[in-house]
Structure formats: C-alpha cells, structure tokens
Amino acid sequence: MVKKLYIKTYGCQMNFADAERLKYIFEKNGWQITDNIDEALAIFAIGCSVRQHAENKIFSFIDGLKNIKKQGRVVGLLGCTANIYKKDILNQHPHINIICGTDYFDLLPEKIESALKGEKIILVEENQNPFVIKTNSKNSIYVDIPITKGCDNFCSYCVVPYARGKLKSRNSVEIINEIKNLSDSGVRHVNLLGQNVNEYGKDLNIKYDFAELLKEISKIDKLLRISFMTSHPKDTTKKILETMAENEKIMKHLHLPVQSGSNRILKLMNRKYSREEYLKIIEYARALIPDISITSDIMVGFPEETEKDFLETYEFVKEIQYDKIYIFKYSKRPFTRAAKLPNSISEKEKQRRHSLILNLQKKISRKISENYINKNVQILVEKINKNGYLEGKSLNNKTVYFSGDKNKIRSIIDVKIEQYSSGSYYAKL
Ligand code: SF4
Numbered sequence: 445m446v447k448k449l450y451i452k453t454y455g456c457q458m459n460f461a462d463a464e465r466l467k468y469i470f471e472k473n474g475w476q477i478t479d480n481i482d483e484a485l486a487i488f489a490i491g492c493s494v495r496q497h498a499e500n501k502i503f504s505f506i507d508g509l510k511n512i513k514k515q516g517r518v519v520g521l522l523g524c525t526a527n528i529y530k531k532d533i534l535n536q537h538p539h540i541n542i543i544c545g546t547d548y549f550d551l552l553p554e555k556i557e558s559a560l561k562g563e564k565i566i567l568v569e570e571n572q573n574p575f576v577i578k579t580n581s582k583n584s585i586y587v588d589i590p591i592t593k594g595c596d597n598f599c600s601y602c603v604v605p606y607a608r609g610k611l612k613s614r615n616s617v618e619i620i621n622e623i624k625n626l627s628d629s630g631v632r633h634v635n636l637l638g639q640n641v642n643e644y645g646k647d648l649n650i651k652y653d654f655a656e657l658l659k660e661i662s663k664i665d666k667l668l669r670i671s672f673m674t675s676h677p678k679d680t681t682k683k684i685l686e687t688m689a690e691n692e693k694i695m696k697h698l699h700l701p702v703q704s705g706s707n708r709i710l711k712l713m714n715r716k717y718s719r720e721e722y723l724k725i726i727e728y729a730r731a732l733i734p735d736i737s738i739t740s741d742i743m744v745g746f747p748e749e750t751e752k753d754f755l756e757t758y759e760f761v762k763e764i765q766y767d768k769i770y771i772f773k774y775s776k777r778p779f780t781r782a783a784k785l786p787n788s789i790s791e792k793e794k795q796r797r798h799s800l801i802l803n804l805q806k807k808i809s810r811k812i813s814e815n816y817i818n819k820n821v822q823i824l825v826e827k828i829n830k831n832g833y834l835e836g837k838s839l840n841n842k843t844v845y846f847s848g849d850k851n852k853i854r855s856i857i858d859v860k861i862e863q864y865s866s867g868s869y870y871a872k873l
Contacts, residue, residue, distance in 0.1 A: 455492025
C-alpha cells in the first residue's frame with residue numbers, strides 16, 4: 445500500500461517553499477501527498493515562531509493529534525519552531541515522534557521508518573548543505589527558489605537568526621542549473637527567496653552579488669519573469685535597483701519592510717537605517733521605475749513605542765503611499781533583545797494602532813488601484829480560475845483576470861485594465 449503524508453504549513457513564503465520541497469522529497473521516495481489527514485500515515489506540521497499567535501496555532505494543531513500514536517501513525521514538528529525549542533518540545537507534547545529543523549528535510553524519508561517503529565527522531569543542528577534541489581515542477585508556471593537561508597542581522601524583535609541560523613547563500617551554479625531545468629519543464633516565473641536576498645553572496649567571499657545573480661538568471665531563455673523577496677533596506681543598493689530597471693524580465697515590485705517610521709524605534713529594533721535613508725531608496729526606485737509597486741511590513745506596539753513614535757510611522761505610511769502593507773502587532777519572542785525591553789504596550793493599544801494604520805492603508809491602496817483603470821499592462825498568463833477567467837500577474841505584481849484563449853497560458857499578453865474590485869483587477873485583451 446502507498447504510504448501517505450499530510451503536511452500542514454504555517455507562516456511565511458519560506459515555509460511554504462520548504463513544504464513544496466518536502467513534498468518533492470517524499471514523492472521521489474515513493475510516498476503520496478494527501479489532503480485527507482485521516483488516511484495519512486505521517487502528519488507533519490511546518491511551524492512558524494515569528495509571532496506568538498502563529499506558534500499557538502501550531503501547538504493547538506499538534507495537540508489535536510494526541511491519539512494518533514496509538515494508531516501506529518507518526519507526528520512530526522518541522523521548521524523554525526522545531527529548531528528553536530528542540531527536544532524540549534517533548535516535555536509538553538510527548539506524542540511528537542519527529543522534531544526536524546529546515547536543514548534536514550532530505551533525511552526524513554529514511555528516518556521516518558525508525559519513527560514508525562517507535563524511535564524519537566531529533567534533527568535540529570545547523571547543516572552545511574541545507575538546500576534541497578527540485579528538478580521538476582509538475583507543470584507549474586511559478587516556482588519559489590530559495591537562494592539564501594538564515595540571517596545574521598539580529599533585528600531585536602526577530603527570532604529568525606535563532607531558528608534558521610547564519611546567512612548561507614546557495615552556490616550560484618546550482619541555482620542557475622535548477623532554474624534551467626525547471627524552465628525546461630514549463631516554469632516561466634521564479635521567485636527568489638531568502639530572509640534578506642539583497643545580502644546574497646556576502647558569506648561566500650566572492651565578488652558576486654545579488655544583482656549579478658539576477659542578471660545571470662535573466663539570461664535563461666524560456667524564463668519570462670523573475671521576482672524576489674525579502675529585501676532589507678540597508679542592503680538595497682543602487683546597483684540592485686538599476687538592474688531591476690534595466691532588465692525586462694525582473695518584476696517591478698519591491699517588498700521593502702520599513703517596520704517603523706520613527707528613528708528612535710528603528711534604532712531599538714537594530715534595523716541599521718533611518719527613515720531618511722529609507723526614503724532615499726524609495727525616491728531612487730521611483731525615479732528609475734515610475735510604475736514600481738512598493739509594499740512593506742509595519743510593526744506596531746514595539747516596546748517603548750510612544751504615541752509620538754507611532755504617529756511618525758502613521759505619517760510615514762501616508763508619505764510613502766505603499767501599494768500594500770502587512771501590519772503586525774509586536775509579540776515577545778524567545779532569545780531576542782527586545783524581549784528584555786521594558787514598557788510593553790497593552791494589547792488594546794496595539795490593536796488601536798493596528799486599526800488606525802490599516803484604515804489609512806485601505807484608502808491609499810484603493811486610490812492607487814483605481815489609478816490603474818484604463819492602463820495597458822503585460823500579463824504572464826498563469827491559469828484559468830474556477831470562474832473560467834484567465835489569471836495572471838502584471839510586471840508590477842498585480843493579479844489580473846480576463847476572458848481569453850487558454851492556449852495563452854505560459855505567454856505574455858497585453859491587456860487593458862477595466863475594473864478593480866475587492867483586491868482584484870479585471871481586464872480585456
Ligand atoms: S533581517 Fe531582521 S527581520 Fe529579517 S530575518 Fe533577519 S533578523 Fe529577522
């Protein structure tokens with residue numbers, strides 16, 4: 445009988461990319477991935493520990509699986525949460541059979557056999573060769589490609605350096621070969637992923653940086669689009685922005701988390717840039733690429749964030765006019781420097797600040813979106829949605845729907861935006 449694996453993923457795009465690679469590894473080893481938890485022999489949760497709320501959700505899912513052991517099935521906790529708490533997790537959740545950090549996914553098909561016999565498997569140390577190479581894409585058009593892992597920046601609120609270890613850049617030849625193989629199997633858009641892709645290559649001690657990598661990838665013939673995430677403002681160089689502007693395959697979208705508009709808070713966060721320096725990057729990007737879409741992350745309620753600090757962030761969001769922002773309420777994370785700071789903001793106050801910025805951004809996003817009506821844009825057609833519309837992304841990362849010929853999937857076509865509704869654009873050929 446075919447062994448089946450159920451995977452539950454929480455958290456960021458990096459975790460979802462890890463899940464895709466985990467599926468690939470297990471399928472290569474004869475397992476089937478199932479959406480039906482009841483028929484799975486193994487159940488894995490890929491955990492996120494960036495915020496307390498995310499962590500609570502994982503452990504509540506894991507605790508719902510307490511009787512599974514009696515049925516001869518195994519439960520695994522994988523990813524960042526496994527790396528942070530290691531075998532201590534077993535004190536409160538003894539029914540977990542496998543605790544595995546992100547660097548060891550390729551060992552799991554072999555180790556799971558021992559777990560099925562009752563052994564506890566713990567794989568959490570850092571590994572020197574953590575990247576899983578994916579050679580086929582099951583007809584996908586879009587694939588996430590991890591190019592770095594880990595982070596040495598130690599922003600004071602962030603647990604990632606403790607969960608994913610030091611910055612590790614993947615060998616560029618390996619990245620290029622993987623993308624070439626994927627483009628031969630039909631992939632047309634790759635999204636380069638890392639905690640801070642702009643630092644690509646820093647740890648390799650070679651004169652090859654992120655902009656060089658972008659140029660090299662863009663030479664792959666069948667590939668039509670390249671995007672990337674996430675960029676750290678302190679490492680967003682003119683060279684990267686100029687490469688984006690010059691190269692027609694690189695998407696004109698920059699996700700540049702600012703976190704706060706207050707220099708005092710930015711310093712406490714250890715972000716290593718000021719609001720003035722951040723603004724200069726945005727101005728340069730917009731001068732080079734007028735149609736660029738800029739998105740950001742904002743954190744409210746950081747310890748010691750006064751009303752004045754908050755209002756500076758509020759005004760900054762108004763000044764920048766982001767296409768979209770993701771707003772987070774600060775939550776205390778283990779090991780981090782911010783966890784030791786006094787004067788935490790109450791949950792009620794965090795919620796008030798969150799709502800104020802959210803309402804402001806809704807108005808800004810609506811205004812920006814309405815400006816797209818009647819614009820001509822080029823779409824990479826990705827699929828037909830359930831309502832029969834073709835669906836694709838514009839060069840600046842807007843999702844657009846329109847009626848057309850399904851043979852156009854995998855091609856770039858011109859459309860005119862006609863309507864904007866609930867976060868989606870509708871267009872005609
Ligand atoms: S750059 Fe800062 S926020 Fe981003 S992963 Fe690294 S430490 Fe965390």
